[in-house]
Amino acid sequence: MSLFINKYNPKKVNEVIGHDLELEKLANFVLNYKKQKKKAILIHGRSGIGKTCSAYALVNELNFEILDLNASEIRNKEIINYVVGNFMKQFSLFGKEKLIFIDELEGISGYQDYGGIQALQELIEISIIPIILATNDIGNEKFESIKKKCELLEFKNLDKDILVRHLENICKKEKISYKKNVLEKIAENCNGDLRASLIDLQLLINNKKELVDTDFIEKRLQDIDSRDIVAQLFKENDLVNSFRVLDNANINIYNGPGPVIFSDEDSILYWIEENLPRGVDNKDLAKAYNYLSKSDVFRGRIIRQQYWRFLVYQKLLIGGISTIKNKNIDFEHKKTRRSPKQNFLLWSLVSRRKTTIAEKFSKNLHTSKKDFIKNTLPNLKFIFKQNKHKDIAEEFKLEKEEIEYIKKQ
């Protein structure tokens, strides 16, 4: 017996469920490729709603030849260039037009697929055939540079009614007796994921010709928005439950430690950090931050020592927030306004400027950079503000920006 997900995989465009608008745009992009300003199209949306099958259905129908690069293969720079190069050079056997499909874009690994993103970016710039890329993680910063070069096309979530209707159709085709409320339960549980609903349906039918109730079906967890996790965490007063909540959280640890910060700003740590003062009374604030601060210490140790067992403590300590009584749960959860990465850039720009200025002065003043910054720089600002800095600027060969910087001190 074949799997429903294969059996009902759409072969033609009109068999695709619920993405008429998206398919029209996609077809338009491929067919009018020469007129497009951007040389690639990036389709995004959550998993199981039909991104890949839409692309394939379209390619089938248009009778294109397709090169599919997905996460199951190594996609580093050499391989991408080699495979794509060959594909472009080869004369198609049947004179078909060609198309490149890069699926599971988020799965390009920074280490194993070294240079992959860069190679794709270059490919997009020079390509003469349509490129379709797909991802279910559009917020991922890894391919920020690629995103800018692509037309973006969002595949909308499928709503419950569409799923139910589709499941009904399948039941009819398979001649299975069913109750509509059971199909509704399946659809609800899968939350718009069509593929998952087909798997669950087949599981429940279990080769019989009738659909039993859904009691034993596992709840399908989806990637929970950090916002929801934070909201749940604030609501939770029970330590064990709060750990459960955190198990679903994305607590990212990548990038190095540093002065202001720089990690994925979507990480739960930053959501909590931003919202803590709103959710916790002033009198408990120090206690709450203490947990966060200790958790961050473990995060730092993981990064430096690569000792991943500390991850347990990092998570558990955040859970400590649930032990604070009297939390305010009714407030709007905001995303961190620190914008960690950007701030770091800004920060290092300013501090680098300060160092280069100090370097210019300290040697001729026979003093250390540190001493210059601490003692001389604050006094210089007055002279500069009075616009009496001409001689100094000449003597120490200061750039225009550096003069401005000193004035602003």
Next chain:
Amino acid sequence: MQDSSIWTEKFRPKGFEEFKGQEKIIERVSSMVKNRNIQNMLFSGPPGVGKTTLALIIAYKLYGDSWRQNMLELNASDNRGIDVVRTIIKDFARTKAIGTDLPKIILLDECDALTSEAQHALRRTMEDFSNTSRFILSCNYSSKIIEPIQSRCAVFRFKLLNKKELEEIIDNIAKKEKIKVENDAFNALFDVSEGDVRKMINIIQSCSSVSKAITEKLIYELVSSAQPKEIKEILDTSLKGEFIKARERLLETMLKHGLSGLDIIKQIQKEVWNLKISDENKIKLIDKCGEIEFRLVEGSDEFIQLEALLANFVGLR
């Protein structure tokens, strides 16, 4: 030498006669220079009393115009590691001086910042290259210099300048720069500079850019506005319980001035003493500063740690 536009440099004494204060030291050092037989020396004393200046004068007197080639000037607080001693210093010390039979001079400023490994690496270097080089080390606290180094040096302890000496310096600058220093301004200068001549001259120069007549009022105004006020305001805002506002201000300040978490903690720790809170709370906060400074070193995100520190100020008043 050309006059610098920075007064601390412009008015740096070029000879022993111009040097103010430290008479005994000058006497000994100038006779050493006269006999063209100098030792390894350790200058210790508070900032701005003439340690670097004296070392420079020695170099001018010994080598004349070629002093730059024959003197290596390193600031240990910028290059504090052992590889500086093993590479830069050794490379310089190895070769003979140019245009003279005298040994070269290696001036190691702010030596208290040298790690003890680096100091140990210096021991043999000082001996091995005694044919070609002499060391002048300067530091604020001689206790931070390891004993074996001290025992290889003639130690000179510099003292703060007295009021009369400081007055002479001020008068000299005022005369040459055609500015007028009011009587009450002298005391203000002694007060804010705490005997640190470099600091004092810096203040005079910045005052003079505002007005040719330097008054007590002007000095205090300038000095207080040279100090960053942001941290105090941030702490006050936290004490008032407006945490979100305080942390926004903190981030802004760090970004604007390129300050690191450590810079901020240092300032907070100083500022705690000026807050209007009980002594018990002050010591509690100092304890927190220490704890957070430790976590800052161990942790991954400095800002989270600073927030955790600020949270301790909330609700204290």
